[in-house]
Amino acid sequence: MPKNQFQRMVFAFITVVITVHAYVFYSLYVIHGGMFMEMTGENSVLDAISKMGGVPVFGKPVPIWAVIIIEFALAYTLENVLGAPLSFKLACRNFDPKNTHPVLFETAIICATVGIMCPAMSFIASFLYYNYNAGFNIWTLLSEWLKLICFNFPFAFFTQIFFIQPFVRTVFKLIFAKDIKKRRIKALKGEESPAIAD
Numbered sequence: 566m567p568k569n570q571f572q573r574m575v576f577a578f579i580t581v582v583i584t585v586h587a588y589v590f591y592s593l594y595v596i597h598g599g600m601f602m603e604m605t606g607e608n609s610v611l612d613a614i615s616k617m618g619g620v621p622v623f624g625k626p627v628p629i630w631a632v633i634i635i636e637f638a639l640a641y642t643l644e645n646v647l648g649a650p651l652s653f654k655l656a657c658r659n660f661d662p663k664n665t666h667p668v669l670f671e672t673a674i675i676c677a678t679v680g681i682m683c684p685a686m687s688f689i690a691s692f693l694y695y696n697y698n699a700g701f702n703i704w705t706l707l708s709e710w711l712k713l714i715c716f717n718f719p720f721a722f723f724t725q726i727f728f729i730q731p732f733v734r735t736v737f738k739l740i741f742a743k744d745i746k747k748r749r750i751k752a753l754k755g756e757e758s759p760a761i762a763d
Contacts, residue, residue, distance in 0.1 A: 568748070572741060577649055579733050581641045587724060588717070589633050592690070593620065596716050624697030639689055644682065652677035671734070675725050683721045687713035 567573040593601075594610050601613035619626030622635065656662075656673035665673075691710040695701070738745055 567737070568744070572737075572744075573649060574645060575740065576733065576737055577641060577644045579736055580729065581637060581644055583729050583733065584725075585633055585637045585640055587729070588686075588720075589629065589636060591717075591720055592694075593629070596713075597694075620694075621696070622693050624695075635693070636686075636690075640682070640686060643685055643689075644678075647685065648678050648682045651681055655680075671730070672726070675730050676722075679718070679721045679725055683718050684710075684714055687717050 567576045593614065598610040598613075601610055601617065602608065605613040605616040607613040607616055614620060614629065617626055619628045620632050621627075622632060627635075652674050655677040656670060660670050660673050662670050688710050690713055691706055695706055695709065
């Protein structure tokens with residue numbers, strides 16, 4: 566677990582880099598891929614996006630790499646400002662971090678993060694990818710937002726619990742191995758709680 570602001574920002578950075586790539590792929594191929602191919606008559610999603618001149622963002626075609634950068638900037642900011650601090654507070658309302666097994670406490674944080682970030686990023690995505698060429702309607706925007714939440718929430722929950730977070734924690738432990746070792750030594754001496762030391 567990150568212990569200071571720098572570690573939290575590194576942890577968020579690793580998480581968001583992996584998550585944004587996964588979600589852009591999921592969004593382009595699973596959610597919108599069929600529609601893109603139908604619109605263009607192409608047999609592959611990449612060919613369809615290429616024929617459209619890019620992914621429509623605010624009604625203008627943007628290359629996939631630009632979509633990744635835009636989503637990364639938004640997700641990283643949102644994770645540091647809202648997601649991480651609020652999910653930790655929500656987890657602490659139900660579990661005492663000093664007396665709860667680290668795996669259970671980390672799982673509570675992941676669940677809270679998904680519960681915050683999924684609706685928030687889906688709302689942002691509904692603005693980014695709205696079909697502005699057809700005119701703007703608030704009810705259409707809200708229905709798109711709800712549709713994205715329904716698509717994204719199961720994907721977010723299961724990928725974060727079973728794949729992304731275990732991988733991120735492994736990478737984090739490799740990067741901050743010395744600091745984690747110091748905390749474990751303090752925990753063995755009784756200076757720090759074992760749940761906090763990990």
